[in-house]
Amino acid sequence: AQKVTQAQTEISVVEKEDVTLDCVYETRDTTYYLFWYKQPPSGELVFLIRRNSFDEQNEISGRYSWNFQKSTSSFNFTITASQVVDSAVYFCAVAGGNNRLAFGKGNQVVVIP
């Protein structure tokens, strides 16, 4: 079974600061996918990124960046120059061979103007 740990519960930052969300995952599968989702106050889960276990290349997409390190089973997410619209709950998730998507408990990010 897969498991995801997001240690921080609520993170508050002042606008324009950077914020990094930590994610540690567990899986016995050799092939798996990692995800980050954003859930704004409206409630809908918004897909941000998917990475497979064979692709450790880190990525930057606008103000978002991801750091995947297989050796430490971590898949961290950074928002650069945060904005008020970034206030949301962010979920890390992992899916293995059984297609079941296992979520962490989420990080509530509050960006203070």
Added chain:
Amino acid sequence: DVKVTQSSRYLVKRTGEKVFLECVQDMDHENMFWYRQDPGLGLRLIYFSYDVKMKEKGDIPEGYSVSREKKERFSLILESASTNQTSMYLCASSQQGRGLGGYTFGSGTRLTVV
């Protein structure tokens, strides 16, 4: 635009009622899932289905059942609603295979059992 549609955004039901939560997807996805979301607990998998008429228990199936008579529709059933089933319920679908195409979520149904 591809979609997962949940029939109700908000529902209020009485204890002991039989409750149906409906989910429809238009992407011809094989896999469908029901999660519940509670503060501090994240999303927990209730049931999932890999094919029509097929279902498997997730992590918290007690008190729930599901039905998948057609590929596009996956229903979550609360046989006798209880107050501890007050929660946000999210439906999702995905293509067969290991996360191929990712998972698409509905907007959620906020159920209150009184």
